[in-house]
Each structure stands twice: as C-alpha cells, then as structure tokens.
Amino acid sequence: MKKFNITIAGGGSTFTPGIILMLLDHLEDFPIGTIKLYDNDKERQQTIADACEILLNERAPGVKLQASTDPKTAFENVDFVMAHIRVGKYAMREQDEKIPLKHGVVGQETCGPGGLSYGMRSITGVLEIVDYMEKYSPQAWMLNYSNPAAIVAEATRKLRPNSRILNICDMPIGIEELMATNIGLKSRKEMVVKYYGLNHFGWWTDIRDKSGKDLMPSIIQHVEKFGYSTDTGSDMEQEASWNDTFKKARDVQALDKHTLPNTYLKYYFFPDYVVEHSNKDYTRANEVMAGREKFVFGECQNIIDKGTAEGTELTIDEHASYIVDLARAIAFNTKERMLMIVENKGAISNFEPTAMVEIPCLVGSEGQEPLSVGEIPRFQKSLMEQQVGVEKLTVEAYEEQSYQKLWQALTLSRTVPSASVAKNILDDLIEANKDYWPELK
Numbered sequence: 001m002k003k004f005n006i007t008i009a010g011g012g013s014t015f016t017p018g019i020i021l022m023l024l025d026h027l028e029d030f031p032i033g034t035i036k037l038y039d040n041d042k043e044r045q046q047t048i049a050d051a052c053e054i055l056l057n058e059r060a061p062g063v064k065l066q067a068s069t070d071p072k073t074a075f076e077n078v079d080f081v082m083a084h085i086r087v088g089k090y091a092m093r094e095q096d097e098k099i100p101l102k103h104g105v106v107g108q109e110t111c112g113p114g115g116l117s118y119g120m121r122s123i124t125g126v127l128e129i130v131d132y133m134e135k136y137s138p139q140a141w142m143l144n145y146s147n148p149a150a151i152v153a154e155a156t157r158k159l160r161p162n163s164r165i166l167n168i169c170d171m172p173i174g175i176e177e178l179m180a181t182n183i184g185l186k187s188r189k190e191m192v193v194k195y196y197g198l199n200h201f202g203w204w205t206d207i208r209d210k211s212g213k214d215l216m217p218s219i220i221q222h223v224e225k226f227g228y229s230t231d232t233g234s235d236m237e238q239e240a241s242w243n244d245t246f247k248k249a250r251d252v253q254a255l256d257k258h259t260l261p262n263t264y265l266k267y268y269f270f271p272d273y274v275v276e277h278s279n280k281d282y283t284r285a286n287e288v289m290a291g292r293e294k295f296v297f298g299e300c301q302n303i304i305d306k307g308t309a310e311g312t313e314l315t316i317d318e319h320a321s322y323i324v325d326l327a328r329a330i331a332f333n334t335k336e337r338m339l340m341i342v343e344n345k346g347a348i349s350n351f352e353p354t355a356m357v358e359i360p361c362l363v364g365s366e367g368q369e370p371l372s373v374g375e376i377p378r379f380q381k382s383l384m385e386q387q388v389g390v391e392k393l394t395v396e397a398y399e400e401q402s403y404q405k406l407w408q409a410l411t412l413s414r415t416v417p418s419a420s421v422a423k424n425i426l427d428d429l430i431e432a433n434k435d436y437w438p439e440l441k
C-alpha cells in the first residue's frame, strides 16, 4: 500500500502529540512515510518535535519525522496538510476573551467578538499555508481544523476558490460521542445523523441506528434532564467549564423540542447567563494554559530529559480519529458520510447559496459531495442568516481593510447589545491586534 506523507501545520500545537499517536494507531489502514511538522515558532515546535521523534523511534521506527520552519522543506512532497494553527497563540486568545468581557459581552474564542478577532488573525495564516501547499505540493489536500472554522472557511471560499481545502470541526463528533454513551451505544459510529447549521451553530434533526430505528426520542429524553452530561467522567467532562456547557444544552434544547443543538448555541441564546458566569480575570485561555499546555509541554520535556517515551502520560487523541477517517476517505475513495463545512449551493434549499454551512457530505477522492438538506424552519433560518451576515462581513472587512464593515459585523452579532458597545470593543481589539490584523481604514 502507498505510504502517505503528511505535514502538520501548527506543529507546536498542544494537539500535535495526540494526533501523531492517533496516526500511529492507524498505520495498518493509513500507512505513513513521513510526518513533517511546520510552525512559525521554532522553539515551541522543537520541544514537541524532539519528544515525538523519541516516541516514533520507539513505537514506529519506519515513520520519519521532520520539523522545519522553512516552507519549502515542510510542504514539498506531501499528500496531506493537516492544519491546526492558532495565530497569536494563547496570549491573543486571552485578549479575545477578556476584551469583550470587560464591556459586559461574551468572551469566547470562536463566538461573538472574540471569534471575529481571532478570524481577522487566522485568515492571513491559513491563506499562507494554502499557498505553500499549492506551491510545493499542488496535488495535496489541506484538512483544516484551525479556528474560527466558520470565518476561515468563508475566507478560503472567497479568496482561494479553487484550492483543495476541506474544513471540518470536531464539536459535533464530541457531542455525538456523548449522545451515544448516554443511550448505551458503544460508539457514535453506530448512529447515522442528519444535521444542519453553520460551524459552532447547528442542530441535529434525525439520528438513527444502522437498522433505521429512531434514536432521537431517547437522546432528547436524556438532554431534557441532563443536557449532554454523562456520568462517565470523560476527559473533557472533568473540566468544570466544559461540564457547564454540556449541562446548559438542556436549556438550549428547550428552544426547539424536536431537534438537538450544538452546545455553542448557548453563547447566542443565553449571553447574559454566560457573562454572569464568566470570570473576567480568568478565562478559558487561562485554564488551557494552566492545564493542557502545561501538561503537554511538561510531558514532552520529560520525554526529552529521560530520552524515552516509556511511561509517558501523553495519550492517543482517539477522538481525533475523524482526521484519519477524512484522509482515508480521500486517499481510498471510501465515500464516508461526515459533517463538513461547505458552500451551501442549494443543499439547504431556502438558504443563501454562497453561505458556508455545516451539513452531511460523502467524502471521496474528488473531495466532498454535500447531501441535500431541504427546507429549514424559520427560527433556525433567521438565526443563521444573521450569523452568516456576521461571518461574511468579517471576511469583507479583512479583504477591504474596512473599519466600517467590521463594526457592522460586531453590531450584527447576537452577542453584542448595541452599536456603541460594538464600537468600544472594536477599538480595543484593534489596539490589541496591531501586530496581526490588516490596518483598517
């Protein structure tokens, strides 16, 4: 079988070791020749690379690892680019969360003003990676899960319309795993789902087992009592902030009793509750820096110091196996059904054709084939129209370097109470992002 070469863009990410371990776990069904790490922060990436090299030598000596900050070295002769960059790193995530909170508005990395701020930074970084891939490996596919995926996807649709880029998010996958556990299934893969929306803004409308049995009533019954919470204590659930989010899904679901919501809708339906329950001096960025970042870099340093990965607490990111499923679908034309972020083009028949929507697709060697969704109800359609407006205006603001359009985008967000609050937040965000955003006129 052909061995595939992969570039992980954002090699210094906290998710890189878990993804490498997950790739190693799938070598039989997805053989790998070389894994290349690419990052624009040499030092950060080096710690991850040195530890992963020791780990690979011990567990899969046939797989080569190369780490570089040089685009030619990193992007030539590869089949897939798996992109998970965070432009501005956690320092800027902290600003994205704390600046809106200072103005009494939701402070979140992908929703509301924080998401717009992160989007204005990510577009440049993601486009740069698409361009490197096309220059050095024009036949390759980019699997993008860099956030904010909604804005990144709209930017690549508009600014790189012919690129081989697939945008995907793991939140529906994470929620489906919880749903499956909650109704006694072994895996989300026992479920066939219908879902529509935008990224971090969608609803399940139908969930069945492989025999066609309707699973919605039992999942809804659980969500009406407990949200998506389980009592299994999964890694994510051990974190109080994620726990709150899973529980809050109960109130989010009450808005439409026939569907099941993405947890991120809480930021749009209950912004007052979210702000009340936020600590403006210690946000999710602080939790992640003190938790996941410290743990991953600490474990990598331990491996380097000991010269062995034996006994390491770094574990496979099982959950990230969707990335292998996606790469395999393209490599072997499996036509796997997956939720992808794609241009609508009539799939949702009563919705803007150029909107980037998250819907089921069949994925094969030609890329993604969206499945038809049909008409959606007024409540969801109206919410989505407003949010698509926010996302499109942000990309237009980036392209045209327009202060006015970014102010409009912020004002249109359901999370922002008025144009004057939007303006105050925008002025603070411009100051904080002066090293990253295009200059706004």
Ligand SMILES: NC(=O)c1ccc[n+]([C@@H]2O[C@H](COP(=O)([O-])OP(=O)(O)OC[C@H]3O[C@@H](n4cnc5c(N)ncnc54)[C@H](O)[C@@H]3O)[C@@H](O)[C@H]2O)c1
Binding pocket: 009, 010, 011, 012, 013, 014, 015, 016, 038, 039, 040, 041, 044, 045, 084, 085, 086, 087, 088, 089, 090, 124, 125, 126, 128, 144, 145, 146, 147, 148, 149, 168, 169, 170, 171
């Ligand atoms: N779509 C999803 O469902 C999903 C799930 C989890 C994480 N993510 C995303 O994955 C990304 C990584 O998350 P993390 O928490 O591990 O962040 P992280 O900060 O640990 O890692 C990101 C890396 O990207 C690098 N980087 C920044 N700008 C770059 C550029 N222009 N070129 C190359 N490298 C660059 C940074 O130096 C850093 O090493 C984020 O965008 C996050 O939102 C997405």
Ligand SMILES: O=P(O)(O)OC[C@H]1O[C@H](O[C@H]2[C@H](O)[C@@H](O)[C@@H](O)O[C@@H]2CO)[C@H](O)[C@@H](O)[C@@H]1O
Binding pocket: 147, 169, 170, 171, 172, 173, 174, 175, 236, 284, 288, 319
């Ligand atoms: O606050 P963070 O950095 O921990 O997470 C933000 C991300 O949340 C989602 O990804 C989750 C995923 O759903 C979960 O199952 C597990 O793998 O952890 C991921 C990250 O912790 C979301 O889909 C991403 O877009 C966010 O970046």
Ligand SMILES: [Mn+2]
Binding pocket: 149, 169, 170, 171, 200
């Ligand atoms: Mn996501």
